[in-house]
Amino acid sequence: MEFMPELDLHHPATVEDAIKAYADAPDGRYLAGGSDMLVNIRRGIEQPDTLVYLNGIPEMHGITDNGDHITIGGATILREVAESDLLGEHFTAVATAAGEVAGPSHREYGTLGGNLCLDTRCVFYNQSEWWRAANDYCLKYRGEICHVAPGGKKCFAAFSGDVAPALLIFDAEVEIAGPNNEGGRRRIPLAELYNNDGMDHLTLTKGELVVAVHIPKPQDGASSGYAKSRVRGSIDFPLAGVALRIAVAEGKITDLRVALTGISPLPFLAKGMEKFIGREPDQACLEDLRDRIRTQAKAMKTTMTPPHYRRRVAGGLAQKLAESIF
Missing domain, CATH: 3.30.43.10 (Uridine Diphospho-n-acetylenolpyruvylglucosamine Reductase, domain 2)
Structure with missing residues (x-):
């Protein structure tokens, strides 16, 4: 079709x-x-x-400064997120990530909520009907075999939204509306929106939608950024994407957060970043960061690019982001 x-x-x-x-x-x-x-x-x-x-719902549009936090409507287009001075000042990684989504025309109508709820992707899934039928489909759609890991029964299709990791490093929450929510709304940490399952990667129940995103303003003077690797720099989804937030005082790291996308069925915060607190952000430190991120970027063959490349590039992106801040 x-x-x-x-x-x-x-x-x-x-x-x-x-x-x-x-x-x-x-x-x-x-x-x-x-x-x-x-x-x-x-x-x-x-x-x-x-x-x-959803675009005709006024409540779901716009970027609002609420003093201690910022609210972004779920139907706000990505161009507005990318160009927002308010977000650029307090949440550089978020504005940068929105500006990296696809191409300019896509950002003119693609929305924040849509990018957060993006379906997972795999080279065996995102194909035409005749291609998938000829390959006997896959676990994610009508098939019985995962072509990425034929011996298992888990789908490894990768989440490839750009903005989610940038929001994760700022402890963002999503406001959700649905037919079964007490009072009509609920708020959860963004990380709780996702499952580690390529077939069922969102925790939303039937009929729920993301109305808005709430981001607390950082108080530690941290700097942040986002970078990704993709086949075509003008348009493609990330082979690996990295958001990084780092705070330094008196030459020592006081906070470090790194989140990844394009690697697994969900965007996730890297573990073990507290081990860098108190260290100087010198070359040895940033190389250790690179290696730690590389070990956590457990990419599978969900793209035409080999998993080992995506693992290596994830670590390299984290190192380069940290270097660019200093």
Whole structure:
């Protein structure tokens, strides 16, 4: 299938209307920018009968300074996130990551919420219907074998959103609305939005959507950045992406956080960063950082690029980001 099937399209004006429209649909999907979902629908990977379009909901747009934290609406386009002076001042990695998503035209309609809820990707999954059928499908869609790890029953399709790791290093929370939430809303740490399962990587229950993201302002004067490796620098998803936040006082590291994307079914914070606190950010320290990140970047063959390259490049990106800050 390489054409858009017939669909019902709803244009709700409020979050509550959107939830009701979704609940009334036999097989609905929330749609914001659609830069990834519409491609998947055309390929037959997703086959909804109803789309609930979120861009007409005022509450889900905009970037607001609330004093101690910043709120970004889930339907805010990525260009606005990338160009925000407010985010650039306090959360450089977030603005940078948004500006690295795909190409300029995609960032003009792709949204923050869509990037956070991006479907996982794999070279055996993101293909045309005839290609997947000829390969006897896969665990993630209609098949019984994971072509990445044929001996197992786990899907390793990789989460490839750029903005999630940048938000993770700032302890961001997501505001979620759904039909079963007490009071209509719940807030969870962003890390709790994800499962380590390529087939079921989001913890959202049926009918829930990400309304907004809340980011507490850092108080430690930390600097941050985001970088990724991709095949085509103008457009592609990350083969590996790294967000880094570091604070230094009197020549010593006082805080260090690193998060990765494009490596596994979920974006994640690297472990063991507390071991760098109290050290000088010299060459030996940054090489140790590189090696530690490399060991945690357990990439699988979900892209045409070998896993060992993606592991090495993840460590190299972390080292270069830290070097660029100093």
